[in-house]
Amino acid sequence: MDLRMKACDIRTDIVEIIHRAGTGHIGGDLSVTDILVDLYYKQMNVAPDKAADRERDRFVLSKGHSVEALYAVLADRGFFPKEDLLTYAQPGSKYIGHPNNKVNGIEMNTGSLGHGLSVGVGMALAGRMDKKKYRVYVVLGDGEMEEGSVWEAVTAGGHYKLDNLTAFVDRNRLQISGPTEEIMTQDKQEDRWAAFGWNVLSIPGNDIEAVDDAVELAKHIKNKPTVIIANTTKGCGVSFMENQVGWHHRVPTDQEYEQAIQELAQRRMQYAQDSE
Amino acid sequence: MRRIANKQVINNVLLEASAKDKDIVVLCSDSRGSGSMTSFAEERPEQFIEVGIAEQNLVSMSAGLASCGKKPFAVSPASFLSTRSMEQAKVDVAYSHMNVKLIGISGGVSYGALGMTHHSANDIATMASIPNMRVYLPSDRFQTEKLMRALLQDHEPAYIRIGRSAVEDVYTEENVPFVMDKATVVHEGSDVTIIACGEMVKAAQEAAELLKGKGISVRVLDMYCVKPMDEAAVLRAARETKTIVTIEEHTKYGGLGAQVSQIVAANVPVRVVNMTLPDEPVITGGSKEVFAHYGLDAQGIVRKVMELV
Structure with a gap:
């Protein structure tokens, strides 16, 4: 299947999950979707029956509030039954509002920002020590770049020249209180990472082919970790959510839900016609 | 050695x-x-x-x-x-x-x-x-x-x-009783129990000897496992001795003494006295001087126990 169509399906699942449960971080879910789809359907060596395989690629969703997008992808890939997500955010469910490793396919508990890249550095060092071929992928938010601890990890990744590590910055330019540039300047991400010794790729992050090309390129870069600055649109795929700060974690009304599902279906139809 | x-x-x-x-x-x-x-x-x-x-x-x-x-x-x-x-x-x-x-x-x-x-x-x-x-x-x-x-x-x-410097031995090379997550009885006694951890265990051990000379029988527990705490040992102490004194290189908030007090209060209420560092920046000095200043040494324990019995 065309991965663009898959991304439409995942976005539809995200909107459904959040509408049903009445909670979730919909804007960032929709901005990060294309990165997750490329990794989970094309690039990463992961599979439900190999969730404990020592050779598997590792993934850490450092911007853990986008967990609904990860749930949608993991369920669709068969890591757990889709029906499990009916319990999402219900009392006692393990499917909570941030990733935790009781869920099959999730490596690390995240949610507090600024931890995931350090964890990824540790995973990449372990891979190097054990002479394993696996790669480590970490997705950060652009608001998350305000956390000081991220820069400890960026420093270490560059210092140890971890070419088995790829980080993404989901650069959707919005955070909960407003535009990142108004809250705390985050411009020149490319220059910032490059200064710490990272290979930097800056791409349109909702263009799944561009994401795939960047991930592929990163695999062949030696002696440097790679960061992919994914310039995305918060709320991508649903017209009235796009670039709207209020959709950080708003829940769609029934009417908004219907419209969102229709728009995503239309978009999917276009892609289906394209690929014929 | x-x-x-x-x-x-x-x-x-x-x-x-x-x-x-x-x-x-x-x-x-x-x-x-x-x-x-x-x-x-x-x-x-x-x-x-x-x-x-x-x-x-x-x-x-x-x-x-x-x-x-x-x-x-x-x-x-x-x-x-x-x-x-x-x-x-x-x-x-x-x-x-x-x-x-x-x-x-x-x-x-x-x-x-x-x-x-x-x-x-x-x-x-x-x-x-x-x-x-x-x-x-x-x-x-x-x-x-x-x-x-x-x-x-x-x-x-x-x-x-652990601390910075070498500390005096509590045990000997030949005799190191140790069961994981169980307190070690360093000194047997029946009047008072001193529950200590870390560097305070040595002070408690010395105090027990000094108090023996004064006719007071002191049990000393080395509670190196502050969490999970050996509750059974604490409760035995509460039942078998009349008073418990805790001592730690820590403030009184959320440390060894606080935990011991909770366990005792909920089960076998007897008097528990916590010897701790103060809730303020401590004085300048090496560990021994600081401990002596706040009474967190053998002499301080002896004084405290004499007040209590």
């Missing part, structure tokens, strides 16, 4: 164990010298990771290594490890259930004249408050070795606090 510091014991045990177990990894935050990890770093360069002065990264990286099957020991001053990287300990180690051992070196008031920034008189409180995190304060070099060997056998998170 010359007495070595407890942190040197940790280096030695890890150096020995890591010869066979290649998954053992030591991480330092520019602390290999102060942590007595220099020989490990030199002899096991492929199992040693320098993180630089970045305690948050130290702890999260350790968790990442553990998630891939490594057995990381993160060695860093207790003051920074227990507070600067507390959230990393909570989320990446304890909540994520990773086999990371956090070694807090130069704990309590070990750094003396370096002052409050370097003291960790609240590390039991911070670490013990984290679900899934165990807290250990061994008393001497022999017990430190036993504890380390036990910790190498499990895959659970733990925080271990």
Whole structure:
């Protein structure tokens, strides 16, 4: 299947999950979707029956509030039954509002920002020590770049020249209180990472082919970790959510839900016609 | 044999164990010298990771290594490890259930004249408050070795606090009674029980001898396992002796004494008196001077017990 169509399906699942449960971080879910789809359907060596395989690629969703997008992808890939997500955010469910490793396919508990890249550095060092071929992928938010601890990890990744590590910055330019540039300047991400010794790729992050090309390129870069600055649109795929700060974690009304599902279906139809 | 510091014991045990177990990894935050990890770093360069002065990264990286099957020991001053990287300990180690051992070196008031920034008189409180995190304060070099060997056998998170300098022995090379997560009875007695941890155990042991001369029979418990605390030993003490005195190199909030008091109050209410550091920056001085100033030594314990009986 065309991965663009898959991304439409995942976005539809995200909107459904959040509408049903009445909670979730919909804007960032929709901005990060294309990165997750490329990794989970094309690039990463992961599979439900190999969730404990020592050779598997590792993934850490450092911007853990986008967990609904990860749930949608993991369920669709068969890591757990889709029906499990009916319990999402219900009392006692393990499917909570941030990733935790009781869920099959999730490596690390995240949610507090600024931890995931350090964890990824540790995973990449372990891979190097054990002479394993696996790669480590970490997705950060652009608001998350305000956390000081991220820069400890960026420093270490560059210092140890971890070419088995790829980080993404989901650069959707919005955070909960407003535009990142108004809250705390985050411009020149490319220059910032490059200064710490990272290979930097800056791409349109909702263009799944561009994401795939960047991930592929990163695999062949030696002696440097790679960061992919994914310039995305918060709320991508649903017209009235796009670039709207209020959709950080708003829940769609029934009417908004219907419209969102229709728009995503239309978009999917276009892609289906394209690929014929 | 010359007495070595407890942190040197940790280096030695890890150096020995890591010869066979290649998954053992030591991480330092520019602390290999102060942590007595220099020989490990030199002899096991492929199992040693320098993180630089970045305690948050130290702890999260350790968790990442553990998630891939490594057995990381993160060695860093207790003051920074227990507070600067507390959230990393909570989320990446304890909540994520990773086999990371956090070694807090130069704990309590070990750094003396370096002052409050370097003291960790609240590390039991911070670490013990984290679900899934165990807290250990061994008393001497022999017990430190036993504890380390036990910790190498499990895959659970733990925080271990040790002091900076070599300390007097509580046990002897031939006699180191040790059962994991059970208090050690250092001195038998029936009038009063002193429950101590870390460097205070020696003071309690000496005090018990002095009090014996005054006709007071004192039981001394080495509660190196502050969490999970040996509740049964505490309750036996409450039932069998009339009074309990706790002593620790820590403030009164959330430490050994607070936990003992909770256990006793809920089950066998008898008098519990907590001997602790004050709720204020401590005076300048070496450990012994600081302890003497606040009555946290054998003489201070004797005075306290004489007041109580």
